[in-house]
Amino acid sequence: MKYLLLIHQGTTPLPGTEEWDGLSEAEQGQVYADYQALAATPGVTPGVRMESPDTATTVRVSDGETLTTDGPFVETKEALGGYCLFEADDLDAAIELAARIPAARMGGAIEIRPVVEG
Secondary structure, three states: OEEEEEEEOOOOOOOOOHHHHOOOHHHHHHHHHHHHHHHOOOOEEEOOOOOOHHHOEEEEEEOOEEEEEEOOOOOHHHOEEEEEEEEOOOHHHHHHHHHOOHHHHOOOEEEEEEOOOO
């Protein structure tokens, strides 16, 4: 079964921010090491980090007219920051992997969704 792990950043410190700079070098190094270990995990297809929510454009179509709005329609704490795919035997394995994602312990959350195939 394939699972999509959606990384909700929440209050997770991100590189290039004041909050990130407030972490020790060891803490920053651990975050990088954790993401590298995740990417090297069998069954994981790494995704990419996304820009902050304020760079988003939301598109809707109403009565045939395309409407765009700057930014997402979510609270910043709910904003999607990245993703990865994971092929695993069961949900428990996906939960175990999600718990290893730094955002899960640093103010964010990981949403796991099975991928519909076929």
